Each structure stands twice: as structure tokens, then as C-alpha cells.
Amino acid sequence: MQAVSAPFTSDDYRARMGMAARAAAAEGLDGLLVTPGPDLVWLTGYQPTAITERLTLLVLRCDAEPQLLVPILEHPDAASAAGAGAVTIRDWRDGADPYAAAAPLLTADGEFAISDSAWAMHLLGLQSRLPKVRYSSITERLPMLRPVKDAAELARLEAAGAAADATFREIVKVRFAGRKETDVAADLARLLREFGHEQVDFTLVGSGPNGANPHHEAGDRTILTGDMVVLDFGGLMAGYGSDTTRTVCVGEPTAEMSEVHEIVRVAQQTAFEAVRPGVACQDIDRAARRIITEAGYGDEFIHRTGHGIGVTTHEPPYMVEGEVRPTVPGMCFSIEPGIYFAGRFGVRIEDIVTVTADGGRRFNDTDHGLAIVE
Known part of the structure; x- marks a missing residue:
């Protein structure tokens, strides 16, 4: 069969995350919040082995380095992802409040676009911690994020x-x-x-x-x-x-x-x-x-x-x-x-x-x- 290109590198994912953060800023957003799904795979190469009720959240902002918040038991898998070198990985433990761990990674107010596939419980949890932040759909605000292929x-x-x-x-x-x-x-x-x-x-x-x-x-x-x-x-x-x-x-x-x-x-x-x-x-x-x-x-x-x-x-x-x-x-x-x-x-x-x-x-x-x- 036809050979495909070499695997995507950490630099490839860093470039994608930078582009996404700049696109968000150009749209008047403070950043992007990306939960498990195709956007997370495309931006980081990371796909959790099991999508559960535990919060996994990539935070992209133009004024800060990319941050990936994961459950501590998923930290080794996240660290082995192809794009791990392009993000700072933070974790939280069972029994702790994941939204309290996420809050410092966002701004206290403003607007973030969030993955269409984000669980409602996670969006509600973030809203409870950061009531002044507004949220919108990534597909609605950045519909051209992934459609054009290199x-x-x-x-x-x-x-x-x-x-x-x-x-x-x-x-x-x-x-x-x-x-x-x-x-x-x-x-x-x-x-x-x-x-x-x-x-x-x-x-x-x-x-x-x-x-x-x-x-x-x-x-x-x-x-x-x-x-x-x-x-x-x-x-x-x-x-x-x-x-x-x-x-x-x-x-x-x-x-x-x-x-x-x-x-x-x-x-x-x-x-x-x-x-x-x-x-x-x-x-x-x-x-x-x-x-x-x-x-x-x-x-x-x-x-x-x-x-x-x-x-x-x-x-x-x-x-x-x-x-x-x-x-x-x-x-x-x-x-x-x-x-x-x-x-x-x-x-x-x-x-x-x-x-x-x-x-x-x-x-x-x-x-x-x-x-x-x-």
C-alpha cells in the first residue's frame, strides 16, 4: 500500500497549538478548552485510553504556554503522547476537585471556546468555579480549525x-x-x-x-x-x-x-x-x-x-x-x-x-x- 509520511512530531503539535491559540485570539477569545476527542488528538496526539467522568482538559491561551490537565492515573499515558513535549502536563488526584485544579489555568473572566464533545458536568463544574467566564462552541467559533489539511x-x-x-x-x-x-x-x-x-x-x-x-x-x-x-x-x-x-x-x-x-x-x-x-x-x-x-x-x-x-x-x-x-x-x-x-x-x-x-x-x-x- 502507499506509504504515509513520517509520524507527527512534538514540533508539529506545538505548531498546531500555537496556530489554534492565535486563531482564538483573532476571534476575540481568551483561549480554547479542549476535552478528549478529535480536537485533542489533532492538537496533541493524545487520546486517553478510556474517556471517563474524570476531567481531562487542554488549555490553550495566547498569553501562556499550553497546559494539559489529566487525572494522575492517566499522567504516564499523557506523557508518552507524541505532543507531550509541547505542553506542560498537570494532574489531579481522585477525591480532589478537578475544577479547582483547572481554574488557575484559565482567566478569571473573558470567553473560552470549548470542545463540542465536552461533558455537561465538566462545563458546569468550570462554571461553578469561574462564574464570570463565558463559554462557546469550538466548532461555532473556529469552524476552520481542522478542515484544511496540510x-x-x-x-x-x-x-x-x-x-x-x-x-x-x-x-x-x-x-x-x-x-x-x-x-x-x-x-x-x-x-x-x-x-x-x-x-x-x-x-x-x-x-x-x-x-x-x-x-x-x-x-x-x-x-x-x-x-x-x-x-x-x-x-x-x-x-x-x-x-x-x-x-x-x-x-x-x-x-x-x-x-x-x-x-x-x-x-x-x-x-x-x-x-x-x-x-x-x-x-x-x-x-x-x-x-x-x-x-x-x-x-x-x-x-x-x-x-x-x-x-x-x-x-x-x-x-x-x-x-x-x-x-x-x-x-x-x-x-x-x-x-x-x-x-x-x-x-x-x-x-x-x-x-x-x-x-x-x-x-x-x-x-x-x-x-x-x-
Whole structure:
């Protein structure tokens, strides 16, 4: 498989934290409060082994060095993270008040943006200790914190996409008819790992009527000859996500199935061709939706066209009506239009793409045609 860049260093994480603190200051914030989740991973390389009720908090301010507050039992793991050299690690013990330990790291008043995934109990605890501080969402105040990828991140996403493509090329060789959806899902998970994924996040297999549910988890339904089967799978490789969808047919498709698949293929291609710097995210959604609506299936396209991807498989930006933020080079997101007939079948085609200086580039290159499987 394609090699990825060297591991991120402490200097890489220091640069990210500095950039984030400066972005917060430019937004009129006193700093950022980052709890366990993708923002913490991206900024420090640290991912707690278990996210519990114990407070873990990265404090970024322009007027102070980065501080990472962790439970004392998690201190060794935090100290071994790739970005540990770029932060001062402080700890607190069970039985102590973690919010009293956090308070000196913040300002007595002002405003901090906090992780969307922060537990309410932690936000309330901080409010009780620092009642004059105001809090807002990181995604709301700094929506461009992670969406634009650098060269090293793009290389990881490209490699993850290639591994997902290799998985698809192998899965179409296995037998579908007479097997359960869970059997095919297990094959997908095994193949993703064989091709380099350290984490499998989802292996959706929706056969026949189950394919009309975009987020159907693989179940015990036996796949039958004549079924359309939606395969949506991905995970993390070298810390960055893959996410691709192809729809296959077990045996020969009906004329309707072929027609619907072709409409989705054209919609996906049209949306991809709309990608270029400066285009509003909603216009990529509109490009796909126009094709499907003009074909008479607008009511059957029931979700947004895409989502961002990076250290997690779903993150901003979103290709959806109302998102007027312009795309810029380095943004990475899915393009995944679909048509779904309740109780009958569904079709979806998904690639991860990145915005380039003059257009877009796919990270998935498997055939967009309707594959026939046994």
C-alpha cells in the first residue's frame, strides 16, 4: 500500500497549538478548552485510553504556554503522547476537585471556546468555579480549525482511501448470495485491517430493503440473488479516516435498478465536477441534488451530500443546504448522493475528495459502475 509520511512530531503539535491559540485570539477569545476527542488528538496526539467522568482538559491561551490537565492515573499515558513535549502536563488526584485544579489555568473572566464533545458536568463544574467566564462552541467559533489539511495529512487520507479501495476490489470477489449481511461485514472489517487500518469504525451492509436505510447496520438478513447491496465502510489508518460507499447487485439488476444507479452515478460525478476553490459547500450539495430531483427522485434523496473527514470520519465542513462557507484547497470531504426506496432497495456512491488549486481530486478510484457479484 502507499506509504504515509513520517509520524507527527512534538514540533508539529506545538505548531498546531500555537496556530489554534492565535486563531482564538483573532476571534476575540481568551483561549480554547479542549476535552478528549478529535480536537485533542489533532492538537496533541493524545487520546486517553478510556474517556471517563474524570476531567481531562487542554488549555490553550495566547498569553501562556499550553497546559494539559489529566487525572494522575492517566499522567504516564499523557506523557508518552507524541505532543507531550509541547505542553506542560498537570494532574489531579481522585477525591480532589478537578475544577479547582483547572481554574488557575484559565482567566478569571473573558470567553473560552470549548470542545463540542465536552461533558455537561465538566462545563458546569468550570462554571461553578469561574462564574464570570463565558463559554462557546469550538466548532461555532473556529469552524476552520481542522478542515484544511496540510501535505502530511493529505498523504494519510490518500493512503487510507487507497486501502479502502483495495478492500472493495477484494470484497466483490466473495460470494454474497446465501450469506448474512454480518458475514460480508466481517469480511470488510478483516480486509480493512489487512490493508493497513488500525481501527475499523463501520462496515454497513444493507441488502435489499435494508439498503433503503442509509445507516443500516449489518444484520442477520440473508442476502438473496437479485438484491442490491449498499456497502459503506471505513475507519482509521495512520490516524486518518477512510469512508467509501459502493452499491453492488447480486446477479443481474432490473432495468429500474440500473437506471437508478446511473442517476446516482451522474449526480456524484456532477457534484465532484462542482468542486473548486471558492465554491460554497451548499453548491456541491445542490449540484448532486439537482440531478436526482430532475430525474424525479428528489424526495428519495434524504440526507446531505457530504461531510468532512480527518482524524475522525465525520467532521466539518458539511455539504448541505445552508452551509455557505467556501471551499478552500486542502479541505477534504465526502461526496455521497443516494436514492432510497423504502421497503425495496437503495443506492449510494461515495468518494472522499480534496479541494485543489483548480478543482478537486478523489482519494477513491474504484469503478463507479454497478458491480455484479455472485
